[in-house]
Amino acid sequence: MSFSKEYKTTSFLSENIELEGNLYIKGGIRVDGKIKGILKSDSTIFIGEKAEIEAEITARSLISNGKINGKIVAQDTVKLNKPGMMNGEIYTCNIGIEKDVNFNGRCQILAPQNNGKPKTPKPKKPRKPISNRD
Structure with a gap:
């Protein structure tokens, strides 16, 4: 099976392309x-071994x-494979x-919603200080 059929990619950004800005894809890519900016897809995004991404990424x-x-x-x-690195x-x-993938950052596992999109957590409200009574 070819890579594009296995991962249902419809677009390709080759190794010699550098993009700065926003990229919105219908289908997989x-x-x-190299990408710097925003990368969004309604399907699967595959990041190749030679890719360098500095972006906010949203995908299925x-x-x-x-x-x-x-x-x-x-x-x-999200699958992080060798020799990949993730900071963020x-x-x-x-x-x-x-095993042996370098991951520095934070990961939050979200509960799926009924519509298939993850339920993004709401920011926590700061607690009020307890006053001292004498």
């Missing part, structure tokens, strides 16, 4: 180049073998991190 699923600095929000799954935040319903 394989990225082997993300599979990464490359370097990512930023934030990932995935409705279904991950919000997803399911995560898989292969």
